[in-house]
Every structure is written in C-alpha cells, then in structure tokens.
Amino acid sequence: MSNEKKQWDPSQLRKYDISLEQIPRYDYCDPRVDEIMDENVRQKPVIIQNSNVVASAKKWNLDYLEKYMGNGDYTVFLSRNHKFKYYDDKKVAKINNGDMGKNVEFTQPTKKVDMKLPEFLKRLYLQQGLNNTVGPEIVRDFLNFDWDFCNGKQTKHNWGPLTYNLLLIAMEGNVTPCHYDEQQNLFAQIYGYKRCILFPPSQFECLYPYPVYHPHDRQSMVDFDRPDYSKFPKFKEAKGYEAVIGPGDVLYIPIYWWHHIESLMRGGHTITVNFWYKDGPNSSISYPLKDYQKVAIMRNIEKMLQDVLKDPREVGPLLRTMVLGRFT
Numbered sequence: 001m002s003n004e005k006k007q008w009d010p011s012q013l014r015k016y017d018i019s020l021e022q023i024p025r026y027d028y029c030d031p032r033v034d035e036i037m038d039e040n041v042r043q044k045p046v047i048i049q050n051s052n053v054v055a056s057a058k059k060w061n062l063d064y065l066e067k068y069m070g071n072g073d074y075t076v077f078l079s080r081n082h083k084f085k086y087y088d089d090k091k092v093a094k095i096n097n098g099d100m101g102k103n104v105e106f107t108q109p110t111k112k113v114d115m116k117l118p119e120f121l122k123r124l125y126l127q128q129g130l131n132n133t134v135g136p137e138i139v140r141d142f143l144n145f146d147w148d149f150c151n152g153k154q155t156k157h158n159w160g161p162l163t164y165n166l167l168l169i170a171m172e173g174n175v176t177p178c179h180y181d182e183q184q185n186l187f188a189q190i191y192g193y194k195r196c197i198l199f200p201p202s203q204f205e206c207l208y209p210y211p212v213y214h215p216h217d218r219q220s221m222v223d224f225d226r227p228d229y230s231k232f233p234k235f236k237e238a239k240g241y242e243a244v245i246g247p248g249d250v251l252y253i254p255i256y257w258w259h260h261i262e263s264l265m266r267g268g269h270t271i272t273v274n275f276w277y278k279d280g281p282n283s284s285i286s287y288p289l290k291d292y293q294k295v296a297i298m299r300n301i302e303k304m305l306q307d308v309l310k311d312p313r314e315v316g317p318l319l320r321t322m323v324l325g326r327f328t
C-alpha cells in the first residue's frame, strides 16, 4: 500500500462515533477467502481482491454508460440530503389503505422517479436492476463478467439462486443508511471508492431495526450522523467492521449482516454492481442456532403478532406482558 498512490484520503470519510475494525482483504485465489465465507465456520465479511468478476466493466465510467445505456428510463432516487433510506412500496400501500389502523402514517424520505441517464446529474442515486433496458454493449460487458467465479462461490457455500444484479450509480457523498438484506451479496466495485461499515446479525439489539410491518423494515432506526442515545442506548456498544473498496474489489456481505455504504465525499461518482443470492436450503437445523436464524425467528414472530393483532401499537405491549418479569 505504501508505494501505491493513495487513491483516497481519510478526510473523505464521514465521522461516526462507532468502534470499527478493518475487514480483511485477500487475493481471490487465497484459500482463506473460502474459509472466512464458509457458513459453517464463520461466515464473515471479506474483501476479495484482483478477481475478474467485473473486469469486463473496467472501462465503465459515466461517459461510457451514458453512451451505451441506451435512452431507456432508469430507476433513480432523489433525496433532500445525502441519505438514501430504502423503503418498501408495498408496505407504504398497506399503511395508506389503512391496514395498520388510521393513526399510522409514513412520509417517504426519498422520491423514486424514472428518468433518462443524461438527466442524472443532481443529488441522485441510480439503482437499476441490470436487464434488457440497457444497450447491447452493456449486455456484452455484463455477459463477460467472470460468472465462473460467482457460480463457484454460490456452489461452494450452497447459496440459493442469483436473484438480482443491481447497477448502482451514486453521486459523491451519497449514503445508504445501515440495513440488512435477506440475501448473500457479492458487492463488486467498478468505479470510484465506497466506504462500507458492517455489523454482524448478533448486534440486532444495538442497531434497533424498524418494526417488520414498517416500510423501513430491515433498516436501523439510528441516525448515524446524530445518534439519539436516549432512545437507542445500546448503539454505544455497537462494534463494526469497515473497509474502503475501490475498482476491482469485491466485498462479500454475508446474509443478514448490517451494512452502511457511502460514496466518498469529494470522490466523484461511484459505480457498483451487486450480486444478490437467496440463502441456500438449510440442509438440517443444527444447534446452537446461528444469530441470523434468531433474527429470522424474531421476524416471523413479529409478522404473526402483527397479522393477528392488526394494530401495530398492540404488538409491543403484548410482548412486554409476555416477557417482562417472566423470562429473567
């Protein structure tokens, strides 16, 4: 790292009050990559270096994409600030047609619009599934990704099917706030630098996810820029992992791991393609259960209670009645 020209400067990272340690980096052919990814052993994040996963996209930059992305419409998110908090449209609809009672409302933090790429110059974040709306050159580059490598990981770690490749084009400084996904993720950085902060599923109680019925399901309620320690006292105990990834790096984000992603300030646009895989069939339940399986169990309990109680304000009190003083 010493002789390489530093591609970024710590002043480009946002300042958070969180204890963080570095995510390890290994060459793609280093056996430690699979040891770390192995779900029976550790299933921890790791940065896979010098693979050819997206080598065919090395030439991608905004001009190239603008030239070859065709003039299709792309899904772009607009935000009033640097944060792009994801929300589930279907859950917004349920609230708006009163499924959660009439006292629950939701204001969308970002606006989702379809627009042509050339309009994409303001405070925007393009997040588009790679499909046939893109031009033939982009399709060719996509087909030339190193699929053997990805399929190899899918097989070796018995993941389920590939569900999605999201093309992410972010403006400098954009932040995707901390959330988890229910998919395995090979996060391939193509252009520019992104800082990633990850937490294991065991830190559920430090990160205070929204209720499952909420449009921000799976997102942390803690605002990392201004944490409210009176509402979220355990956030002080959160211990994370971080890394800055650049072109050619592939970050493995294990299923259910929390992640906060930011495009470096004053670093220009960033381009990423992710590879989301469903989790594999649980060959057999083995004890003790993994932390992420406990998160899945909590999600199912919340869903059942929500379905049967209807009013989300009754879920908390019923759980408190059931637990407080009884399961000490």
Ligand SMILES: O=C(O)C(=O)C[C@H](CCCc1ccccc1)C(=O)O
Pocket: 086, 127, 168, 175, 176, 179, 181, 185, 187, 259, 261, 262, 272, 274
């Ligand atoms: O690849 C991942 O999982 C990320 O979180 C990458 C993230 C954008 C993802 C937006 C999003 C979040 C939740 C649901 C659907 C879409 C970024 O790179 O800014």
Ligand SMILES: [Zn+2]
Pocket: 179, 180, 181, 259
């Ligand atoms: Zn995610």
